[in-house]
Amino acid sequence: MSFFRYKNYVYPLFAVLTSAMIIIFGLIEATNVRCLYFLAGAFVWMCIFGCWKTCLKVLPILVIMGGLFFGIGYLATSDYNFSLAMVSRLFAILIAVIPGMSIDPAAITRNLSQIKVPRFVTLGALIMYSFVPVLQGEIRRVREAMKTRGAGSILNPKIFYRAFLIPLVTRLVDISDTLALSIETRGFTLGKSKYTVYKKEIVNLFDIIYILGLIAGIVLVEII
Numbered sequence: 706m707s708f709f710r711y712k713n714y715v716y717p718l719f720a721v722l723t724s725a726m727i728i729i730f731g732l733i734e735a736t737n738v739r740c741l742y743f744l745a746g747a748f749v750w751m752c753i754f755g756c757w758k759t760c761l762k763v764l765p766i767l768v769i770m771g772g773l774f775f776g777i778g779y780l781a782t783s784d785y786n787f788s789l790a791m792v793s794r795l796f797a798i799l800i801a802v803i804p805g806m807s808i809d810p811a812a813i814t815r816n817l818s819q820i821k822v823p824r825f826v827t828l829g830a831l832i833m834y835s836f837v838p839v840l841q842g843e844i845r846r847v848r849e850a851m852k853t854r855g856a857g858s859i860l861n862p863k864i865f866y867r868a869f870l871i872p873l874v875t876r877l878v879d880i881s882d883t884l885a886l887s888i889e890t891r892g893f894t895l896g897k898s899k900y901t902v903y904k905k906e907i908v909n910l911f912d913i914i915y916i917l918g919l920i921a922g923i924v925l926v927e928i929i
Contacts, residue, residue: 716912717816720804731797756807810834816906
């Protein structure tokens with residue numbers, strides 16, 4: 706009955722596919738006012754299908770950056786349609802990021818392994834999806850260390866270089882070494898060695914409804 710069970714995340718490959726669909730369609734149809742309606746609908750659609758946490762994180766950025774881009778475009782050109790097109794392109798990029806940000810790195814790795822994608826691609830995807838949270842955590846730790854030492858404002862170029870940038874780069878180099886050892890220890894090879902996937906990612910009804918809903922939105926914008 707797993708085909709009918711609701712999941713709190715979208716099938717990983719569908720998430721990547723819909724990200725590509727949204728950004729391509731949004732950039733091509735940016736001058737069409739209905740493109741904004743589609744992007745708003747896609748945002749709500751993603752909230753319904755398990756991406757609501759990421760949507761809430763992105764929402765303030767959409768509001769602030771959207772208003773900023775519209776204001777700059779209108780002041781520069783006094784053209785309402787041109788300003789809306791700028792906002793549409795921005796929204797397409799930001800909303801297209803949401804499905805990818807909602808994917809668990811382990812889930813996309815399992816999914817790529819299931820369809821026998823070359824191992825170097827699988828490894829690259831795992832590192833890419835894992836890097837952003839690691840980078841955020843290291844930046845937070847370095848900033849906390851700066852506050853503890855009373856290093857001063859990060860806006861000062863000397864303080865930024867000595868107290869922030871150098872420790873951050875050093876930590877990232879250490880993490881890369883640890884990551885390489887971890888991959889080797891777990892037997893992750895780039896050759897054609899045999900492997901199995903313990904927990905497989907399965908497409909269910911809600912995944913199909915999710916992708917068909919976005920495709921239907923694109924078709925409606927084109928034909929109306």
